[in-house]
Amino acid sequence: MTQQKGTVLQDPFLNTLRKERIPVSIYLVNGIKLQGQIESFDAFVVLLRNSVSQLIYKHAISTIVPTRAVRIPINDGSEERGNVAEED
Numbered sequence: 001m002t003q004q005k006g007t008v009l010q011d012p013f014l015n016t017l018r019k020e021r022i023p024v025s026i027y028l029v030n031g032i033k034l035q036g037q038i039e040s041f042d043a044f045v046v047l048l049r050n051s052v053s054q055l056i057y058k059h060a061i062s063t064i065v066p067t068r069a070v071r072i073p074i075n076d077g078s079e080e081r082g083n084v085a086e087e088d
Contacts, residue, residue, distance in 0.1 A: 027063040
């Protein structure tokens with residue numbers, strides 16, 4: 001089974017946030033801001049944990065903002081990519 005195009009970057013990013021327990025702010029398309037730690041995720045939802053667990057559908061998410069820089073492993077794991085813009 002081939003991996004969907006959008007998950008090549010999305011899954012490693014979310015998995016790093018989950019494994020390192022990095023606090024995040026999640027902005028929904030309607031403007032609501034949610035904060036917490038990503039507990040789990042799949043192709044359609046993200047489970048966010050704060051004082052309560054919230055199941056958030058990915059189609060409702062506009063932006064995920066980590067509280068610190070995140071290193072994202074590339075497919076083969078031999079390289080990593082930061083989320084900081086590179087200078088020309």
